[in-house]
Amino acid sequence: MLKDTTSENLPLAEIAYRAIREEILNNQFKAGEQVLEKALVERFGISRTPVREACVRLEKEGLIEIKPRHGIRVKPISVEDMAEIYDILTALESEAARILAEKQLTEDDYQTLVAPTAAMEQALANDQLEAWAEADEAFHLALVNLTGNQRLKQVVLQFWGQAHRVRYFTLHLRPKPTGSTQDHIDLVNAIKAGNANLAAEIHRNHRIKGKHTLLNLLETYRFVQL
C-alpha cells in the first residue's frame, strides 16, 4: 500500500514549528511583530508545550527572539544583518564551488546546476521574476548540495531562511538580474575545468555583486522594517 506522505502523523511541535517558520519566511508573520504564546496556542488549537518547543527551535535558528512576558518577536533584518548574512553565504558558497571543482561530478550532477540556470534564463526572458528567484535558489541549493557536506548545506539554508523575505521584498525593485545567468554558466565551466581557484573566485564575485545591489537597494528603503 502507498504510504500517504501528505496526511501528517508528525509531532505537534514539528507541525507548529513548520507552520510558524513558513509564515515568517513568506512574510505573513512580519518582522518586528510580536505575538504571545497564548495566541499561538489558540491559533493552532494545541497546548503550550509543543508551541514552546517550536519557539525554542525557531530562536536557535535565528528567526525569532523569545521576549519573556512579551511573547515571541520576528527578528527584523537590518542592512547590517543582511551584510553579515551575505558575507557568510559568500564564504560558504564559494567554498562549495571550490569543492565541486576538485570533485568528480557525474553528468546528472551537472544537470542539477545547468537546469536551474536554463530555467533562470527562460524566466528572465518571460519577465517572470518569481520563477527566476526560484530557479536561482535551486541553483544555489544544488551548489551546496553537491558538495555532500551536510553541515555546510544546513548552515547555508539557515541563513538563506533569514534572508528569504528580504530577497523577496527586493525582487521587484532591483534591476533585472541579467548578469546572473552568465555568472552561473561561467561557474559551471570553471567547475567542469577543475579550476578550483577560478570557480571560487567567480562565485565570490557573483555574491559580492549581489550583496552590493541588495545593500544599495536596502539603503534606499531603510525606513521599511524587514
Place this chain on the structure above:
Amino acid sequence: MLKDTTSENLPLAEIAYRAIREEILNNQFKAGEQVLEKALVERFGISRTPVREACVRLEKEGLIEIKPRHGIRVKPISVEDMAEIYDILTALESEAARILAEKQLTEDDYQTLVAPTAAMEQALANDQLEAWAEADEAFHLALVNLTGNQRLKQVVLQFWGQAHRVRYFTLHLRPKPTGSTQDHIDLVNAIKAGNANLAAEIHRNHRIKGKHTLLNLLETYRFVQL
C-alpha cells in the same frame, strides 16, 4: 550593591543546557552515549520540561540527537564529520581574515591577535600543550570576533563546539604544532598590510594543513569513538 553574577538566577532550562553542553564538550558525557530524559531529570533534580528544552537546543546545535524512546545520544564525530567541520571553518575563518585585512584595526585589536600568538609560542617552548591549545583557540576566536560579524562568530563557535573534544583527543598525539605560530604571524602581517587575498590564502593554507594533520591522525584511531 554589587550584583552577584555567580549566584545563578538563571532559568532551569538554561542551567541544564549549559551543564549538559559542558559535559559533552569536555568528554565526560561521551560520544555515542545515550541517556534517558528520566536520568537527566533525576541528576539535576528538576522536572522534565526544562530538561526537554535544553535537549531541543542541544539538538539544534548539532551536539546530540533526540532518539524517541531511547533518550538523547551524544553525536559521535567521524573522520568525515571532522572533514565537513574543517571545510566550513576554513571557509569562514579565511573570510574573516579577508574582512580584517580590508578593515581598519586599532592597535588594541591587533593585540587580541598578537597576544595569543605570543602565548602559543611560550606554551610550546614549555611543552604545555593544553595552554597552547587554549591560546590557539583564543587566536581563532579573536579572528572571527574582530570582524564584528556576530553570525559568523556564532557559526564558527558552533562548529568549534562540535569539534572540541576531538581536537582535545588528538592534542597529545599530533606532532608538536611548531608551524602554527609562524602561520599566525604571517597572517597578522598580511592583515596589517591590508592584503586581503593574501590573508585569506594564508589562513586557508593554515587550516588545510591542520585538517590534513588531524584527519591522518584520526584515520589511525578510526576504532576510537569520538
Place this chain on the structure above:
DNA sequence: GTGTACGTTAATGTATACATTAATTTTTGG
C-alpha cells in the same frame, strides 16, 4: 495635578498528570 506605593493581572517558567505507543515480556498453540 503628580508621583509613589500598593494591589491586581496576566504571561511565563516549571511541575505534574495523562495519553500514546514502541519495546519487551508473557502466554499460547503447534
Place this chain on the structure above:
DNA sequence: CCAAAAATTAATGTATACATTAACGTACAC
C-alpha cells in the same frame, strides 16, 4: 522447544496545573 500473538511496561509527546513575578492600573499622599 519454538514462533506468533497477546499483555505489559516504560518512555515520550502532550495537556494542564501551579508558582512566580513583571507590567499595569489604582488609589492615596502631598
